[in-house]
Amino acid sequence: MTSNFALGIDIGGSGIKGALVDLTAGDFATERLRIETPQESTPANVAAVVGQIVDNFADQLGDGAIGITVPAIVQHGVTLSAANIHESWVNCPAETIFKETLGRDLVVVNDADAAGVAEVGFGAAKGHPGLVIVTTLGTGIGSAMIHQGVLVPNSELGHLQIDGYVAEKRAAASVRTRENLSWEEYVPRLQRFYETVEFLFSPDLLVVGGGVSKKADKFLPDLTLRTPIVPAQLQNRAGIIGAALLAVATSAHPDGRR
CATH class of the missing domain: 3.30.420.40 (ATPase, nucleotide binding domain)
Incomplete structure (x- = not known):
């Protein structure tokens, strides 16, 4: 796919959802894929599921950007809290774990921040x-x-x-x-x-x-x-769309990241 597309992944307490996002239209470019959140939702277990979603879209995504939301405070890729996920996310280098697991560059963001960016961009x-x-x-x-x-x-x-x-x-x-x-x-x-x-x-x-x-x-x-x-x-699409938008913005301006 072209650079007008990015992959957004939204991690929730019950499900992990992902879709390719058309950055021009501000909407899904593919059907959404949802996989149950692991019962023991540690960073490693969640990263494995995120890997399945990335693999599903890999051919269409190419080297496009990847954004991942988590229900946590995120500062410079580190999750400082945990809401409805395993307590091991507190003070966890989440972005590094995802990068090492997936072997790809990506960005991790707070879920509400992603939803907000989507509503300002397209909602x-x-x-x-x-x-x-x-x-x-x-x-x-x-x-x-x-x-x-x-x-x-x-x-x-x-x-x-x-x-x-x-x-x-x-x-x-x-x-x-x-x-x-x-x-x-x-x-x-x-x-x-x-x-x-x-x-x-x-x-x-x-x-x-x-x-x-x-x-x-x-x-x-x-x-x-x-x-x-x-x-x-944008309802339940906002997290995925916002994650994709923030991934592209961070790639373009890495020094201005969260």
Whole structure:
């Protein structure tokens, strides 16, 4: 394939997904391949599965870029945390492990950062010139901050302390499900989270992703904010697309990497 294509791989707690991405269209160029995440999701075991996905697309990919998302803080290829994956990812040289296992150059990025970059590149915030904050409401709350098209990595706004609580312990979508909250009961928790983010960062646009964004009409109209807030558009494609975009950007500007 041409340089207009890159491989994005999205590592989650239950599945590892990959697809070739058309960087011009901002969408999948192939069918997505999904393989179950190993029960013991150590870096070595996950890298072996990622290798299967790379092998599947190798002929079409050629020497194209590879981006891999992980549910962790990632600084210079090292994962500093672990969410829904094995604890051995904490302080792990993940990018080096993947490179040694696959024998290829690649880049490892935070999953929410990848989703945010995709939404700014081709989704709900496409072409937005200001400060965009993308949040993903799921098991926890992921976040991505993009200012004038440039990612500020590892924002981790779900870990803000609000009213004595870690924000995601009160406002993540999983909490609504676990506590069987109605939308009327859940909205005040989202209101408190988003008004705090708004006060701290004065964004120009807020984008809400995660599976719950499919029901945005149930809660977004009831939030009272100065900042426009809209649902994400790319849904579960965002991680793969963003990983591919960040892989190419990092290849082009290696000194400006995360």
